[in-house]
Amino acid sequence: MKKTLPLLALLGAMLSGFLSAQEARPNILFVFSDDHAPHAIGAYDGWLKKVNPTPVIDKLASDGMLFVNSFCTNSICGPSRAVIQTGKHSHKNGFMNNGNTFDWNQQTFPKLLQKAGYQTAIYGKSHLKGKPQGYDDWAVLPGQGLYYNPDMIFPEGRKRIDGYCTDVVTDLAVGWLRNKRVAGKPFMLMVQHKAPHRNWMPALRHLDLYDDVEIPEPPTLFDEWKDNAPAARLQELEIDRHMDLNYDLFLDLTPEFNQPPSQLRQDRSAWHNMKRMSEEQLKKWRAAYGPRDKAFHEAKLSGKDLVRWKFQRYAKNYLRCVKGVDESVGKLQETLRQLKLERNTIVIYCSDQGFYIGDHGWYDKRWMYDESLKMPFIVKWPGVTKPGSRNTDLIQNLDYAQTFLELAGTKLPEDMQGKSLVPLLKGNTPKDWRKEIYYHYYEYPSVHMVPRHNGIRSKRHKLMHFYQFKDEWELYDLKNDPDELNNLYDDPKHAQLRKRMKARLEKLRKHYEDESDTSVKPDLIKKYRPQS
Numbered sequence: 001m002k003k004t005l006p007l008l009a010l011l012g013a014m015l016s017g018f019l020s021a022q023e024a025r026p027n028i029l030f031v032f033s034d035d036h037a038p039h040a041i042g043a044y045d046g047w048l049k050k051v052n053p054t055p056v057i058d059k060l061a062s063d064g065m066l067f068v069n070s071f072c073t074n075s076i077c078g079p080s081r082a083v084i085q086t087g088k089h090s091h092k093n094g095f096m097n098n099g100n101t102f103d104w105n106q107q108t109f110p111k112l113l114q115k116a117g118y119q120t121a122i123y124g125k126s127h128l129k130g131k132p133q134g135y136d137d138w139a140v141l142p143g144q145g146l147y148y149n150p151d152m153i154f155p156e157g158r159k160r161i162d163g164y165c166t167d168v169v170t171d172l173a174v175g176w177l178r179n180k181r182v183a184g185k186p187f188m189l190m191v192q193h194k195a196p197h198r199n200w201m202p203a204l205r206h207l208d209l210y211d212d213v214e215i216p217e218p219p220t221l222f223d224e225w226k227d228n229a230p231a232a233r234l235q236e237l238e239i240d241r242h243m244d245l246n247y248d249l250f251l252d253l254t255p256e257f258n259q260p261p262s263q264l265r266q267d268r269s270a271w272h273n274m275k276r277m278s279e280e281q282l283k284k285w286r287a288a289y290g291p292r293d294k295a296f297h298e299a300k301l302s303g304k305d306l307v308r309w310k311f312q313r314y315a316k317n318y319l320r321c322v323k324g325v326d327e328s329v330g331k332l333q334e335t336l337r338q339l340k341l342e343r344n345t346i347v348i349y350c351s352d353q354g355f356y357i358g359d360h361g362w363y364d365k366r367w368m369y370d371e372s373l374k375m376p377f378i379v380k381w382p383g384v385t386k387p388g389s390r391n392t393d394l395i396q397n398l399d400y401a402q403t404f405l406e407l408a409g410t411k412l413p414e415d416m417q418g419k420s421l422v423p424l425l426k427g428n429t430p431k432d433w434r435k436e437i438y439y440h441y442y443e444y445p446s447v448h449m450v451p452r453h454n455g456i457r458s459k460r461h462k463l464m465h466f467y468q469f470k471d472e473w474e475l476y477d478l479k480n481d482p483d484e485l486n487n488l489y490d491d492p493k494h495a496q497l498r499k500r501m502k503a504r505l506e507k508l509r510k511h512y513e514d515e516s517d518t519s520v521k522p523d524l525i526k527k528y529r530p531q532s
């Protein structure tokens with residue numbers, strides 16, 4: 001007995017130490033929206049800050065750490081999510097463009113978190129197709145999902161849920177926190193909003209928000225892309241020429257107000273997204289937009305005035321959708337407080353890429369220009385991240401998987417390609433932190449006609465390579481030219497910089513083992529752009 005007592009005591013001490021270490025592992029609440037550009041977040045100090053679009057997310061930033069130089073690897077919905085799941089670039093995880101189907105059988109960070117003892121759940125937009133793996137509970141929107149009364153796919157099947165999508169997703173997550181969470185087990189909860197993705201339909205309570213406000217215009221609203229490679233002039237994402245008054249902006253073009261217009265394809269009309277609304281919802285929608293549409297028709301706008309009107313309508317609807325997301329972040333944090341989970345839960349706000357909100361005259365994303373390359377990334381880790389801190393290290397969505405795994409205290413797989421952000425969150429940037437990020441976009445030919453390109457960005461410079469039609473390059477000094485209007489690639493004064501950046505691009509391409517075909521295909525431009 002005398003011999004076994006100290007042994008038992010030792011075992012007991014070890015077990016309790018183990019348990020307290022287990023308990024100490026932080027929970028992770030990862031709130032992830034779709035197409036929310038950093039410059040549409042007040043804390044990021046963009047030109048939209050003036051309209052105070054995100055008070056709740058701004059508060060999260062003032063309580064935690066905001067990453068100024070946060071970038072995606074491939075600026076489009078599905079691929080960004082696949083990179084986050086795997087910690088691998090698109091060419092490694094196989095999901096290179098939205099037409100692909102994600103191979104859920106491959107290694108993903110939620111599966112590894114489960115193995116490490118975490119309870120995991122995901123609600124909202126998956127955009128990866130197929131049945132999610134690595135989650136103890138889930139409910140995902142089919143494809144892009146709908147803003148009003150969306151269908152959702154649950155493990156047991158598909159069903160319609162009445163309500164506004166952002167609220168529906170928030171309520172599923174809150175319900176999970178309250179009723180399905182296993183007490184004493186660390187969790188990782190992903191709340192993935194559809195908003196503020198096109199086609200921008202705000203919640204009924206936000207239809208009148210910003211009604212009496214003039215949204216400031218971006219300085220590049222009337223950019224003519226004079227200094228860019230030809231790709232910038234051959235796209236189809238201009239507010240002026242490509243944004244549809246009815247499909248994108250819900251402008252009434254018919255006497256019956258947004259009934260299916262016979263002259264438009266049904267899937268390209270506003271009605272395609274409105275037909276899901278209830279009579280009561282439609283009534284409120286029409287009451288808000290009807291008078292605005294009437295005023296528009298009476299004004300008979302054209303030229304730049306029409307572009308300005310479209311920008312206002314677009315930016316307001318976009319920011320109204322953002323407002324719903326901002327409120328969701330508040331509701332989720334309030335739930336953590338009520339459940340006394342706040343102290344040991346890391347709250348992250350992030351979106352899959354940036355977006356053009358009239359910048360360069362555009363909407364959508366895809367390009368390596370900063371507005372769509374940047375991702376918001378804000379982390380509140382109570383007791384660890386310094387409140388109100390702003391990190392300027394170069395980070396990517398490639399890094400999240402390893403970050404989550406290090407937080408869980410589990411082994412980091414050697415084949416992941418990112419770097420854990422945990423040291424950065426603790427305020428200690430490793431001396432050998434990356435000096436450039438690597439980017440590669442693949443979806444061409446496709447909607448919006450943004451050609452394939454790759455490139456690198458350092459804190460100060462950016463090199464972009466368009467390779468499909470012929471060898472075309474852009475080089476920017478972001479310190480002196482943040483709007484990327486002066487392409488320095490052919491400037492003899494910057495020959496050394498050009499040489500250095502090209503060598504770095506080649507080095508990073510090899511480092512990430514990107515062997516994608518980047519050869520010139522001269523026939524492609526003739527086929528898809530016969531007028532060029």
Ligand code: CA
Pocket residue numbers: 034035076077197352353
């Ligand atoms: Ca997106």
